[in-house]
Amino acid sequence: MGRRLLMLGPPGAGKGTQAEMLCRAIGIPHVSTGVMLRDHVERGTELGTRAKEIMDAGDLVPDDIVIAMVEERLAAEDAACGFLLDGFPRTRPQAEALVEVLGPERALEAVVNLEAPDREVVERILSRGRSDDTEEAVRTRIAVYLEQTAPLIEYYETAGLLTRVDGVGEIDEVLARVVAVLAA
Numbered sequence: 001m002g003r004r005l006l007m008l009g010p011p012g013a014g015k016g017t018q019a020e021m022l023c024r025a026i027g028i029p030h031v032s033t034g035v036m037l038r039d040h041v042e043r044g045t046e047l048g049t050r051a052k053e054i055m056d057a058g059d060l061v062p063d064d065i066v067i068a069m070v071e072e073r074l075a076a077e078d079a080a081c082g083f084l085l086d087g088f089p090r091t092r093p094q095a096e097a098l099v100e101v102l103g104p105e106r107a108l109e110a111v112v113n114l115e116a117p118d119r120e121v122v123e124r125i126l127s128r129g130r131s132d133d134t135e136e137a138v139r140t141r142i143a144v145y146l147e148q149t150a151p152l153i154e155y156y157e158t159a160g161l162l163t164r165v166d167g168v169g170e171i172d173e174v175l176a177r178v179v180a181v182l183a184a
């Protein structure tokens with residue numbers, strides 16, 4: 001099973017939950033830019049203060065900020081042999097920066113695209129109750145996803161890395177599907 005992984009999918013597809021469970025199951029660090037940014041917000045850092053407004057509006061934090069954050073995280077010792085990226089990259093420049101950050105020796109081994117229909121994702125998001133889950137922010141996040149992040153599906157398909165997983169169903173069921181495609 002590949003250990004340098006990336007999980008893609010629309011907001012509300014259950015990426016965070018699946019990513020966390022998968023990481024626990026195979027013992028690799030979960031690298032989530034959303035978690036890292038929320039941590040900055042909670043700690044009240046300068047970055048957190050800047051990011052909060054952007055996140056609450058459902059927009060994207062500037063590329064250079066998230067790229068620097070991921071670069072630093074992936075340089076940590078625990079990420080030397082494996083990691084699962086979740087919520088990054090979200091734009092083409094982020095995807096291209098990731099290639100540089102990883103270099104040829106640590107290139108991605110697989111990208112899982114967690115698929116879920118629109119109906120399902122809006123329902124899931126609104127039941128989550130996060131501070132950036134207001135209806136307007138959710139609408140913006142979905143529009144931003146379609147415009148900036150969804151094109152990465154084709155980018156990784158062209159790179160021969162993409163596998164698609166049906167994200168509809170019980171959490172354990174979906175996890176079993178993810179594990180199965182990664183083992184194949």
Ligand code: AMP
Pocket residue numbers: 011033034035037054055056058059060061062063066086087088089090094141
């Ligand atoms: P998430 O937990 O992945 O849904 O991320 C929550 C919010 O953090 C997003 O709506 C963005 O505002 C911000 N964010 C997370 N990851 C990124 C990223 N890779 N690029 C830009 N903004 C991000």
